[in-house]
Amino acid sequence: MPLSFGWDLGGVNLKLAQAQDGRILSVAQIPCPALTEPRKFDRAVEEAQVFVGGRNATHAITMTGELSDVFANRYEGVAYLVALMRQAVGESARFYSLDGFVDAHGAVADWQNVASANWHASAALAATVEDSGLLVDVGTTTTDIIPFKDGRACAVGRNDGDRLTEGELIYRGVVRTPVMAVAGQAPFRGRMQGLAAERFATMADVYRLTGELPDDADPFATADNRSKDLEDSAARLARMLGRDADDAYFVAWQALAHFLARRLLDQVEADARAVIEREALNPKAQIVGAGCGRFLAVALAERLGRPYRDFADLIPCSDTAREMVSRCAPASAVAQLA
Secondary structure (H helix, E strand, C coil), X not given: CCEEEEEEECCCEEEEEEEECCEEEEEEEEECCCCXXXXXXXXXHHHHHHHHCCCXXXXXXXXCHHHCCCCCCHHHHHHHHHHHHXXXXXXXXXXXXXXXXXXXXXHHHCHHHHCCCHHHHHHHHHHXXXXXXXXXXXXXXXXXXXXXXXXXXXXXXCCHHHHHHHCCEECCCCCCCEHHHCCCEEEECCEEEECCCCCCCEHXXXXXXXXXXXXXXCCCCCCCCCCXXXXXXXXXXXXXXXXXXXXXXXXXXXXXXXHHHHHHHHHHHHHHHHHHHHHCCCCCCEEEEECCCCHXXXXXXHHHCCCXXXXXXXXXXXXXXXXXXXXXXXXHHHHHHC
């Protein structure tokens, strides 16, 4: 029975999906070590080999890790990761390009279409199932807003820079994003006040206080290296206002968190509306949600009055894999597309 593995090599996490006969059996997420040199990817791939073993299989690979600042430029990053995976899994390695899968030599030669192409794989998979829709993949760091119709992804941008220009990529997510990237002002005691331009708190603190962040979605250290309990999360948000948590009741910090959560959703909604209008998507076209922050995609669908579908609904998968299939959509997609 054909066995395939889908790899998504990120600068923060490595995601690995196992598929057999077109059905996703399991998905694993492996944090990359916090190192300042490329060996961090080697270590994550080495850990992933426990799941792969020595089995004969197809290995479909996509990446975003080439953007890591351990590389001088994106070409160097693609070349390093291609060589790493070729060494790890041999000539069975196939790399996802915006124009289809290529071998290791083709991936380096066509590096600009391989670099950070993981979003395209997810949308391409969705387009094989749904007539039209908007893929909204909200991760720890970024949010992808990708339209698809007529059997294909129809994004205008082909790289991160152009996608940021077109509103198809928002470099904000629900975990690692500093709060200062979402709002410059916030209400406190009936007045608007400025927020500190410091990484005192992240959006993980916000969504812990709103109760929306999955317990295992934040494997990273907090901004002050203290705990992830509600009290310490509130204290970090208070610091964003130049205050201490004791300066107000806990409900005030929860209210601040809800305000900041709405600001991020507002940004996602604005770009989603622009993309939907540009592509003239059918009013019944679904919002397909993916990522650990896809609760934002659910809220977006409600705001837009559109039906919602979870990414895991698009791919045959085991019940135990459903949650991680949606969280790790690109890895699941390339495993299926392979």
